[in-house]
Amino acid sequence: MALTDTTIRNAKPGDKPLKLFDGGGLFLLIAPTGGKLWRLKYRFDGKEKLLALGAYPDVSLKKAREHRDEARKLLADGVDPGANRKAQKAAKRASAADSFEVIAREWFARFAPTWAETHSSKVIQRLEKDVFPWLGSRPIAEITAPELLTILRRIEDRGALDTALRAKQNCGQIFRYAVATGRAERDPSGDLRGALAPVTHQNFAALTDPKDVAELLRAIEAFRGTFIVKCALQLAPMLFVRPGELRTAEWTAFDLDKAEWRYLVTKTRTEHLVPLPSQAVAILRELHALTGQRHNVFPGRDQRKPMSGAAVNAALRRMGYDTKTEITGHGFRAMARTILHEELHFKPEVIEHQLAHKVPDALGTAYNRTRFLNERRIMMQQWADYLDRLRAGAQIVPIGLHTN
Incomplete structure (x- = not known):
């Protein structure tokens, strides 16, 4: 019989692991310690395999069934659900390694020693305050020009026009570094030429008479x-x-x-x-x-x-x-x-x-x-x-x- 939430809540642990089956290979493993873990049993290339789907109640009965159905669709397409999950996790790790903030800090560490201390501190503070909170976790190769413009407009809106232009320049340097190191295809900041309000720089006051x-x-x-x-x-x-x-x-x-x-x-x-x-x-x-x-x-x-x-x-x-x-x-x-x-x-x-x-x-x-x-x-x-x-x-x- 299919499981119900009432059955799951009332299930008590025993001296040995207990399995409550829901159908289609999905079952709840109740450990002697009381933990309730979702598992999916399936066969791929003639071999029996097991896929962990999370713990109850963090993963509800409804959610566990959705995971089972998604896995069955993969099997129907000739894809091993376990191998697919490993590939997705690897892709996430690679994406995190190639995030904008990771590459930006790598770029900063490489070039900052050649800059004046006052300049380097301004660059990293600008990135930490105005860029990383919104773009930091994004894979750098996926960031688009409109996405970058949104960040720069936010800086402009508080009246910091010069900071917006400098942030654009720094982001461009980071994107080009990512291109040079094989982590991005192009620099989207180049598409924003003329998109920001111009800054009129005044000369330093001076006496010349x-x-x-x-x-x-x-x-x-x-x-x-x-x-x-x-x-x-x-x-x-x-x-x-x-x-x-x-x-x-x-x-x-x-x-x-x-x-x-x-x-x-x-x-x-x-x-x-x-x-x-x-x-x-x-x-x-x-x-x-x-x-x-x-x-x-x-x-x-x-x-x-x-x-x-x-x-x-x-x-x-x-x-x-x-x-x-x-x-x-x-x-x-x-x-x-x-x-x-x-x-x-x-x-x-x-x-x-x-x-x-x-x-x-x-x-x-x-x-x-x-x-x-x-x-x-x-x-x-x-x-x-x-x-x-x-x-x-x-x-x-x-x-x-x-x-x-």
Whole structure:
């Protein structure tokens, strides 16, 4: 007779395993411990086999019969239900191994060591917050362009247009990595060209009029904040490196006797050399007496870490400058680039090399840290001297001999 739920609930375990048959090979195995397990007995290629269908009541009588009927259909088609289940489990494991998150983290682990720490942390945080929760478990080969667009639109809807574009770029890199490693056929992010709202990037605020620069330099000279921040303020316009590179500078990278500072550029991870003018060496020697025994040139409140990324801009605001419209820590680079070319008439390629920008040469070299080194040494000293004269209020007469 066919089983009923009442029969199953009332069935008691015995000293030996007990089988209650339902028909078609389906039976309930009641173990001496009380467990009730569904089993399906069938024959394939002349051999008797057994298929586990789960435990009662997690798998109800109705569900167990559905599993039996599905298995019988497979048998009718010449398919072994047990082998079919193993194949499905293997496919699920393979799918999980090739999920978007697994491949994304593999891609990140491979390439992140070549990036700046600030960049790599932003990339993984962006993926963990905005992409993995929705796409992470999906097989990467099955993700479509509309599916990816839905994720990016969600980011756009909160007003983070730049984040949406960067997330699209990161996803594209991950898809292309999957293609290169044989886990996907194509990169669907390429189909989304023009689908996201464009982002208008504003240039960093900068002062480029020598009169305004002179006032700023005098304000820095009169700054009454901490000595460490004041030194950073004095060196920022003089050396015009990226703000993050200045504030995270390490003493081991400086050779004050040779008047040189060597470090890895945060964006490109290439070596960069900054010739130090005599004024910068004097500031650094004075600062060395205070922080020279520490790792960082500009330590923060936590002496083991560099000063805050907001310290220079906060100091500029304290001096009365609007960091959105007048000057930012990054704006010193635009200031130097403009005045060095327009007022002091240095060649653009010399300036660009000192800014650590990629400037292809005749040999196709993207950046050469020693290129134009003599010209850059001259330029950096003349630039520091020029700033001194501006701060003192002297009349500035550009010198053009170095352009020959």
